[in-house]
Amino acid sequence: QSALTQPPSVSGSPGQSVTISCTGTSSDFGHYNRVAWYQQAPGTGPKLLIYEVSNRPSGVPDRFSGSKSGNTASLTISGLQAEDEADYHCFSYTSISTYVFGTGTKVTVL
Amino acid sequence: QVRLVQSGAEVKKPGASVKVSCKTSGDTFTAYYIHWVRQVPGQGLEWMGWIYPNSGATNSAQKFQGRVTLTRDTSINTLYMELNNLISDDTAIYYCARELFVESMFRGAVDIWGHGTLVTVSS
Numbered sequence: 001q002s003a004l005t006q007p008p009s010v011s012g013s014p015g016q017s018v019t020i021s022c023t024g025t026s027s028d029f030g031h032y033n034r035v036a037w038y039q040q041a042p043g044t045g046p047k048l049l050i051y052e053v054s055n056r057p058s059g060v061p062d063r064f065s066g067s068k069s070g071n072t073a074s075l076t077i078s079g080l081q082a083e084d085e086a087d088y089h090c091f092s093y094t095s096i097s098t099y100v101f102g103t104g105t106k107v108t109v110l
Numbered sequence: 111q112v113r114l115v116q117s118g119a120e121v122k123k124p125g126a127s128v129k130v131s132c133k134t135s136g137d138t139f140t141a142y143y144i145h146w147v148r149q150v151p152g153q154g155l156e157w158m159g160w161i162y163p164n165s166g167a168t169n170s171a172q173k174f175q176g177r178v179t180l181t182r183d184t185s186i187n188t189l190y191m192e193l194n195n196l197i198s199d200d201t202a203i204y205y206c207a208r209e210l211f212v213e214s215m216f217r218g219a220v221d222i223w224g225h226g227t228l229v230t231v232s233s
Contacts, residue, residue, distance in 0.1 A: 001172055003154065034218030038155070045226060046155065051210055051219035089155050093218045098171055099145070104154035 004028060004090055004102035011108040012080045022073040022090030022102045034093035035073045037066055041086045049088075050075060077107070085109045112136040114144075114206050114224035121230045122196050129192040130227045132206030139187040140164040143209035145220050146180065146191045148202040156202075160209070161189060196231045203228050 004024040012018040022035070029035065033053045038046035048057055050066035053073065063078045073092070077084055090102035117131040132144065146158040159170030161180040168180040179192040189206055204227045207220035 003156075032218070036219035040155075045205065045223045048210065048219055048221045051212075051217050051221075055217075057210070057221060087154075091155075091157070091219065097169055099157040099160075099218075100171075101147075101155040101157055 001028075001094060001096075001098060001100050004092060004100055006088075006090060006102040006105045008103070009106045009108065011110055012077075013110045014080055014082065016080050017076060017078045018080060018107060019077075020075045020088055020090075020105045020107070022075070022092075024071050024092060024100070026071055027095045028092050028100055029068065029071055029073070032093050032095075033068065035066070035068055036091040037064075037073075037075045038089045038091065039084075039086050040089065046089065080109055082109050112208065112222050114208060114222060116204075116206060116224040116227045119228040119230070121232065124197055124231055124233055126196050126231075127192060127194045128196060128229050129190055130204050130206075130229070132189040132191070132224050134187050134189070134208070140184060142211060143216060144182075144189050145207045145209060146178075147205045147207060147220075149205070149226075150199075150202045158191070158204075163189065193229075196229075198231050201229065201231045 010018045035053045037050040040046045049064050053068045054066045065076050088105045113135050115133045140163045145160045161168045163182045181190045206224040208222040210217040210219045210221040
């Protein structure tokens with residue numbers, strides 16, 4: 001099971017929107033909508049941002065939104081803020097009842 | 111408040127085994143899937159496997175099958191991840207994490223993480 005493919009880095013100015021893609025195969029995403037996204041600030045553990053493609057746990061700002069089309073999931077950060085500078089990881093359930101992470105994307109706020 | 115408390119850092123030689131523990135508190139131990147995830151410093155996250163403490167059922171990533179053992183001790187609310195035949199590439203932070211349970215369903219994501227256990231493999 002190979003890692004899902006994410007761009008190594010994306011950047012944007014404060015207030016802008018950035019979108020991070022997460023591409024896999026049909027056996028990764030399958031027919032399930034079990035895609036999650038995590039934010040990881042330097043030196044800290046991951047924090048759940050999105051689950052089941054587009055659901056936000058309580059406390060996560062609505063600036064963070066998720067979507068999926070075919071074998072690509074996406075995380076969009078709207079109204080980028082300095083505190084959003086972190087690594088972002090996608091995570092998906094697979095067709096063989098396992099899970100797989102993406103390669104990770106570093107978001108830089110210019 | 112649910113907490114996952116992991117064991118301390120370990121230093122192992124190549125070929126050895128390591129067993130990391132994860133003690134849960136604050137909720138029903140057997141009711142939630144627990145996942146194990148590792149992260150090589152400076153790199154991405156890697157899913158290793160899950161265990162369902164109620165039954166002891168497990169599943170693991172193909173990469174680790176035959177080398178990782180996930181177990182639990184229900185008497186002390188503790189999960190264990192044992193990794194055998196260690197190599198230098200196994201040097202990483204190992205996390206346990208609890209699966210999200212919302213509206214009576216598991217949601218295929220983890221929301222509560224342990225603090226991580228650094229395992230260093232070096233001769």
